[in-house]
Amino acid sequence: MSLPDVAIIGAGVAGLTAAALLANAGAKVTVYEHHNVPGGCASFYQRDGFRFDVGATVVNGFGERGIHRRIFSHLGVSLDATRLDPAMIVHLPDRVVTRYGDERWQAERRAAFGDDAEPFWHAQERIADTIWRYSSRLPTLPADLRAIAHLLSTLSPDVLHLLTLQGRSLASLLPMHASPELRAFVDLQLLITAQTDARQCDGAFGATALDIAREGTFHLPNGIADISIALARSVRANGGAIRYRTEVTKIRHTRGRATALEFRDGSIRPVDTVIAAIPFENVLQLLGREIPYTLRTKQRWSAVTAYVGVGPDVIADDAVLHHQLLADASQPMGEANTAFVSISGAQDRTRARNGGRAITISTHTDPSLWEHVRANGSLASLQRDYSTRLLKHLHRVLGSNVVPELLELGTPFTFERYTLRHRGLVGGTPQARRSANLFAHSHRLDLRNVRLCGDTIFPGQSTVGVSLSAMNAVRSLGVHLKLGGSV
Numbered sequence: 001m002s003l004p005d006v007a008i009i010g011a012g013v014a015g016l017t018a019a020a021l022l023a024n025a026g027a028k029v030t031v032y033e034h035h036n037v038p039g040g041c042a043s044f045y046q047r048d049g050f051r052f053d054v055g056a057t058v059v060n061g062f063g064e065r066g067i068h069r070r071i072f073s074h075l076g077v078s079l080d081a082t083r084l085d086p087a088m089i090v091h092l093p094d095r096v097v098t099r100y101g102d103e104r105w106q107a108e109r110r111a112a113f114g115d116d117a118e119p120f121w122h123a124q125e126r127i128a129d130t131i132w133r134y135s136s137r138l139p140t141l142p143a144d145l146r147a148i149a150h151l152l153s154t155l156s157p158d159v160l161h162l163l164t165l166q167g168r169s170l171a172s173l174l175p176m177h178a179s180p181e182l183r184a185f186v187d188l189q190l191l192i193t194a195q196t197d198a199r200q201c202d203g204a205f206g207a208t209a210l211d212i213a214r215e216g217t218f219h220l221p222n223g224i225a226d227i228s229i230a231l232a233r234s235v236r237a238n239g240g241a242i243r244y245r246t247e248v249t250k251i252r253h254t255r256g257r258a259t260a261l262e263f264r265d266g267s268i269r270p271v272d273t274v275i276a277a278i279p280f281e282n283v284l285q286l287l288g289r290e291i292p293y294t295l296r297t298k299q300r301w302s303a304v305t306a307y308v309g310v311g312p313d314v315i316a317d318d319a320v321l322h323h324q325l326l327a328d329a330s331q332p333m334g335e336a337n338t339a340f341v342s343i344s345g346a347q348d349r350t351r352a353r354n355g356g357r358a359i360t361i362s363t364h365t366d367p368s369l370w371e372h373v374r375a376n377g378s379l380a381s382l383q384r385d386y387s388t389r390l391l392k393h394l395h396r397v398l399g400s401n402v403v404p405e406l407l408e409l410g411t412p413f414t415f416e417r418y419t420l421r422h423r424g425l426v427g428g429t430p431q432a433r434r435s436a437n438l439f440a441h442s443h444r445l446d447l448r449n450v451r452l453c454g455d456t457i458f459p460g461q462s463t464v465g466v467s468l469s470a471m472n473a474v475r476s477l478g479v480h481l482k483l484g485g486s487v
């Protein structure tokens with residue numbers, strides 16, 4: 001079967017994964033990216049001798065059945081991913097919990113949350129094991145006949161058992177008298193992995209999201225952008241093209257088909273097939289369609305980020321690289337009450353000048369807060385407030401005498417500017433009961449030659465999630481993908 005010529009919008013992990021798989025299969029591929037580097041939310045920027053991860057920092061998907069490892073092995077590309085254990089330290093207001101990926105986790109969680117929480121952790125791990133096994137068979141939504149056939153081939157009795165969880169929240173798995181500390185810990189971890197809390201989060205998704213330390217967290221020597229850079233190299237090695245500084249401003253369509261792309265410089269190029277690897281809201285805008293009211297009102301997050309460079313000898317060589325923090329358990333999550341701190345490794349030569357470290361601190365934020373203060377002219381004061389509060393989190397991790405050599409702040413407007421994401425919304429669709437799994441957007445649209453992928457499409461956020469969405473888009477174009485490593 002002859003493969004279509006594919007125009008891909010966006011060189012984030014989703015777009016580049018689709019491009020690399022298609023180019024490797026022999027398709028003619030052109031990727032259009034508005035920024036001058038690949039990676040989108042999992043990209044990097046350099047300043048004064050420091051190289052910062054811009055958004056995503058935690059690398060998963062390189063374990064035995066991990067999707068990045070399997071895709072890179074299929075492409076014949078090797079990446080220097082080393083396992084981090086512990087994966088991270090979680091700092092609750094009154095205690096610190098180390099997220100080990102091995103058997104040390106059992107003693108750690110018992111010490112932190114007591115024996116009463118054990119049935120919950122056992123259930124969580126049982127569900128996660130089933131879902132990891134299932135997701136290694138690369139499931140999709142039943143969006144077309146090909147997808148239905150593939151979906152059926154992935155089902156097995158243990159997966160059907162998961163249907164009993166349908167409609168249940170993660171909170172329903174918690175013990176009735178769960179301690180406030182356990183609830184805070186679970187909410188905190190779900191915030192970064194599912195973008196929502198235990199009461200809202202889909203039970204099956206939440207159980208898996210709580211398992212990323214056990215499934216494996218990894219380190220890449222130049223930061224998480226190594227993933228996109230390696231994918232971009234593979235696209236080019238297989239004859240594909242990536243056009244940077246090229247913004248698509250419109251998808252022309254008629255009679256149920258996309259016909260051409262329009263670009264910021266006024267040029268127009270006809271298209272055979274399009275993969276839009278950008279958020280769903282951005283797709284609607286490019287098609288000239290309204291963003292439905294239900295999408296506009298759903299709770300969605302943006303992020304505030306602080307990029308901090310520190311000198312040599314500030315951080316011990318064996319320090320744990322990822323930390324999640326909660327300041328006040330009586331206050332809502334996000335908005336600098338919670339933060340995620342990621343530090344470059346001691347051996348990462350490209351990340352910081354003279355043996356220093358590059359640090360990314362991030363917190364969830366509501367973009368309407370920023371839109372409101374910008375309209376009021378008080379943006380600078382909100383920026384100062386967030387800088388101060390994010391630095392407090394860093395001081396809790398590193399000690400209060402640490403003085404940054406460099407500090408820059410990113411806001412929702414920064415994400416909007418550099419990734420073009422509508423309102424700077426990042427992290428994909430929260431995995432709530434009414435938006436996860438069967439309720440997610442599929443890779444199909446009502447235009448026959450357009451496919452979608454990225455973190456607002458099934459299965460959702462993270463470099464791992466968007467890689468699966470890219471595979472589903474590619475498979476639906478008739479590419480037979482047989483990756484090793486399924487169980």
Ligand SMILES: Cc1cc2nc3c(=O)[nH]c(=O)nc-3n(C[C@H](O)[C@H](O)[C@H](O)COP(=O)(O)OP(=O)(O)OC[C@H]3O[C@@H](n4cnc5c(N)ncnc54)[C@H](O)[C@@H]3O)c2cc1C
Binds near residue numbers: 009011059420466
């Ligand atoms: C602060 C933060 C922390 C995160 N932490 C983690 C983490 O630790 N681990 C993890 O796995 N995930 C994390 N994530 C989520 C993860 O980064 C994303 O889910 C994933 O990278 C999204 O990839 P994507 O390709 O779908 O979209 P994007 O990364 O947004 O890529 C889309 C690309 O399309 C380009 N583009 C958009 N519109 C156009 C247009 N019209 N024309 C041309 N180009 C266009 C953009 O410039 C961008 O490069 C985090 C995200 C953020 C923001």
